[in-house]
Amino acid sequence: MAGRSDERMGAVGFLALICLIACAQVGEAIWLTIPSSGTKCISEEIRSGVIVLADYYIVDDEQGHIGTSTISARVTSPYGNNLHHNENVTHGQFAFTTTEAGNYVACFWINGHRQEGVGLKIGVDWKIGVAAKDWESVAKKEKIEGVELELTKLEGAIEAIHSNLIYLKDREAEMREVSETTNARVAWFSIMSLGVCIVVSILQLWYLRIYFQKKKLI
Amino acid sequence: MEARHRSKNLLVSFFLLWSFLVTPISSLSVTVNDVECVYEYVLYEGDTVSGNYVVVDHDIFWASDHPGIDFTVTSPAGNSVHSQKGTSGDKFEFKAPRAGMYKFCFHNPYSTPETVSFYIHIGHIPNDHDLAKDEHLDPINVKIAELREALESVTAEQKYLKARDTRHRHTNESTRKRVIYYTLAEYLLLACASSLQVFYIRRLFSKSIAYNRV
Numbered sequence: 001m002a003g004r005s006d007e008r009m010g011a012v013g014f015l016a017l018i019c020l021i022a023c024a025q026v027g028e029a030i031w032l033t034i035p036s037s038g039t040k041c042i043s044e045e046i047r048s049g050v051i052v053l054a055d056y057y058i059v060d061d062e063q064g065h066i067g068t069s070t071i072s073a074r075v076t077s078p079y080g081n082n083l084h085h086n087e088n089v090t091h092g093q094f095a096f097t098t099t100e101a102g103n104y105v106a107c108f109w110i111n112g113h114r115q116e117g118v119g120l121k122i123g124v125d126w127k128i129g130v131a132a133k134d135w136e137s138v139a140k141k142e143k144i145e146g147v148e149l150e151l152t153k154l155e156g157a158i159e160a161i162h163s164n165l166i167y168l169k170d171r172e173a174e175m176r177e178v179s180e181t182t183n184a185r186v187a188w189f190s191i192m193s194l195g196v197c198i199v200v201s202i203l204q205l206w207y208l209r210i211y212f213q214k215k216k217l218i
Numbered sequence: 219m220e221a222r223h224r225s226k227n228l229l230v231s232f233f234l235l236w237s238f239l240v241t242p243i244s245s246l247s248v249t250v251n252d253v254e255c256v257y258e259y260v261l262y263e264g265d266t267v268s269g270n271y272v273v274v275d276h277d278i279f280w281a282s283d284h285p286g287i288d289f290t291v292t293s294p295a296g297n298s299v300h301s302q303k304g305t306s307g308d309k310f311e312f313k314a315p316r317a318g319m320y321k322f323c324f325h326n327p328y329s330t331p332e333t334v335s336f337y338i339h340i341g342h343i344p345n346d347h348d349l350a351k352d353e354h355l356d357p358i359n360v361k362i363a364e365l366r367e368a369l370e371s372v373t374a375e376q377k378y379l380k381a382r383d384t385r386h387r388h389t390n391e392s393t394r395k396r397v398i399y400y401t402l403a404e405y406l407l408l409a410c411a412s413s414l415q416v417f418y419i420r421r422l423f424s425k426s427i428a429y430n431r432v
Binding site: 040103151157 | 376391420
């Protein structure tokens with residue numbers, strides 16, 4: 001009896017895993033419309049040490065010919081380094097680990113000549129951090145499956161939430177310091193402007209006195 | 219006692235494994251010139267579509283607050299499911315009336331391009347109908363799905379906070395720069411004005427121009 005329920009749990013887990021992977025892959029992707037001329041860029045502010053995994057593909061060609069259109073993609077880091085560059089493809093993917101904190105930009109544009117005003121729909125599957133984690137290999141390595149795998153994923157999500165909270169707290173602390181220095185500076189600079197005003201007027205008067213004395217008018 | 223010790227070991231090992239793989243914060247930003255639409259597919263009818271969007275400050279010179287951006291969600295049937303006008307950021311949540319491709323559109327009524335940071339999540343919880351259809355699905359999966367959705371809502375809230383924090387940061391940086399540059403400009407202007415005054419007075423008294431006047 002116990003053996004059969006274990007088997008059943010295994011089957012349940014495997015099916016749930018498949019369902020989840022299917023859901024995750026479809027649910028995460030968003031579709032964008034690239035204009036007929038110009039580029040469409042999406043960006044995200046990411047900190048360093050985060051895995052980024054993305055997949056892009058042409059979804060729908062409004063003109064009706066799916067085979068003839070190609071797109072190009074370019075991904076740049078916040079310091080301007082080119083992380084991924086692909087020309088004339090219908091689909092592609094890129095993966096990298098961020099080394100610098102800042103804004104990462106992924107730009108897409110259509111290759112070739114297109115009718116004015118007719119755009120192209122592409123799907124972008126953008127995952128970072130825990131969402132980019134390969135759960136299948138973890139399941140195989142740790143030899144866990146089913147409910148335990150689900151709970152492990154939930155645990156990963158909770159850890160990520162916790163670390164995000166700490167990250168947000170640190171950012172808020174930095175911002176608070178900037179605010180407070182700005183506040184102190186406003187007070188100091190205003191008083192100093194009064195001082196500058198007085199000093200400048202004293203210099204003026206002193207110079208004019210010397211000038212008039214030289215001219216023998218006083 | 220044994221099981222608890224083992225699970226604690228598991229917890230520690232997982233934490234060590236993932237301590238460097240963090241941040242699922244994934245709010246994409248897109249620049250809105252006039253209208254920008256993002257599409258997302260909803261698999262099941264009745265799924266909860268939730269998300270948020272924040273307009274990132276683009277250094278407004280005079281106005282004290284952002285003029286706002288319009289946001290509409292269109293169902294695959296073509297009718298508007300959710301709409302919000304003239305805000306600089308909001309959270310939204312609705313139940314999808316049917317499955318299909320939903321369109322999330324941002325409309326910028328002003329000429330300056332704005333950058334909008336958004337996050338969309340579609341949550342599905344297997345209900346009794348799904349359980350009845352698929353005999354392999356355990357009721358525990360429903361509970362796990364509910365837990366996952368709850369965690370997702372926390373994550374979504376964090377993303378919203380992060381986006382608003384970024385906006386606040388821009389304002390702070392702008393204020394800091396303005397304080398420094400405007401006070402320096404003020405001091406220079408003051409010095410210039412007073413030296414101009416001195417030169418003018420000198421000119422009044424110079425012999426070549428106003429010999430008889432003063």
